[in-house]
Amino acid sequence: MPTSATGVPLLIVENLGKSFTLHLQGGLSLPVVSAVSFAVHAGECVALGGPSGAGKSSILKMVYGNYRIDAGSVQVADAGAMAEIAGAEPRLMLRLRRARIGYVSQFLRVIPRVPALDVVAAPLRAEGVAADAARARASALLARLNLPERLWGLPPATFSGGEQQRVNVARGFIGSQPLLLLDEPTASLDAANRAVVIDLIAEKKAQGCGLLGIFHDGETREAVADRVVDVTRFSA
Numbered sequence: 001m002p003t004s005a006t007g008v009p010l011l012i013v014e015n016l017g018k019s020f021t022l023h024l025q026g027g028l029s030l031p032v033v034s035a036v037s038f039a040v041h042a043g044e045c046v047a048l049g050g051p052s053g054a055g056k057s058s059i060l061k062m063v064y065g066n067y068r069i070d071a072g073s074v075q076v077a078d079a080g081a082m083a084e085i086a087g088a089e090p091r092l093m094l095r096l097r098r099a100r101i102g103y104v105s106q107f108l109r110v111i112p113r114v115p116a117l118d119v120v121a122a123p124l125r126a127e128g129v130a131a132d133a134a135r136a137r138a139s140a141l142l143a144r145l146n147l148p149e150r151l152w153g154l155p156p157a158t159f160s161g162g163e164q165q166r167v168n169v170a171r172g173f174i175g176s177q178p179l180l181l182l183d184e185p186t187a188s189l190d191a192a193n194r195a196v197v198i199d200l201i202a203e204k205k206a207q208g209c210g211l212l213g214i215f216h217d218g219e220t221r222e223a224v225a226d227r228v229v230d231v232t233r234f235s236a
């Protein structure tokens with residue numbers, strides 16, 4: 001696999017394939033993608049492109065271990081070696097998520113009764129950062145994303161879509177994982193907050209992180225992506 005000028009590979013996807021089995025339709029098999037191959041290197045942001053239903057989110061979910069991998073290989077840089085995600089034990093997957101792969105999903109999975117500040121600080125706490133320091137960094141990120149301070153102590157369940165997305169973005173960006181997956185991180189945001197997310201992505205790149213994202217908004221994609229991998233060429 002060639003290494004780009006930007007850095008070492010953080011993610012190598014080779015011949016990845018996925019079909020969904022529809023049990024309610026008599027076990028009908030719905031092929032989604034096959035032979036997906038690309039890599040993400042340190043310091044670059046790669047966008048997954050292609051029309052709705054092409055399989056972009058499914059690829060992100062396989063990389064994060066949320067969807068089972070039917071064929072091929074997904075390897076993530078881990079302590080000088082590459083760890084295989086296909087068939088990974090849950091314990092390995094949890095460790096990789098804590099230390100190597102961050103993920104900003106489209107929607108925040110709300111945890112009942114946990115205030116927004118602690119939702120955001122949680123990945124740092126999992127890395128072993130002390131509670132006060134983790135909260136201080138969470139506050140700084142929420143302030144940058146213009147989340148009103150009166151909301152920080154409240155659980156995000158009743159927040160607006162855009163407020164929840166900003167909590168989700170802050171939670172995804174606070175950690176120090178070198179690979180970050182982004183599923184439409186700016187979809188519900190206004191222009192000012194979209195610009196903050198674009199800056200956060202640029203900062204991660206400058207730190208040597210690799211990012212793999214879906215950006216429906218063309219302007220955002222244009223601003224952050226170093227290249228686009230068109231998923232239609234892998235349609236099954």
Ligand SMILES: Nc1ncnc2c1ncn2[C@@H]1O[C@H](COP(=O)(O)OP(=O)(O)OP(=O)(O)O)[C@@H](O)[C@H]1O
Pocket residue numbers: 020030032050051052053054055056057058059
């Ligand atoms: N859990 C699932 N069970 C069955 N089919 C699924 C599942 N997840 C995705 N699919 C199907 O796989 C195909 C690809 O979906 P996916 O969400 O990956 O596409 P996408 O390119 O991200 O689309 P969009 O841009 O609309 O988000 C779709 O036809 C979808 O219906």
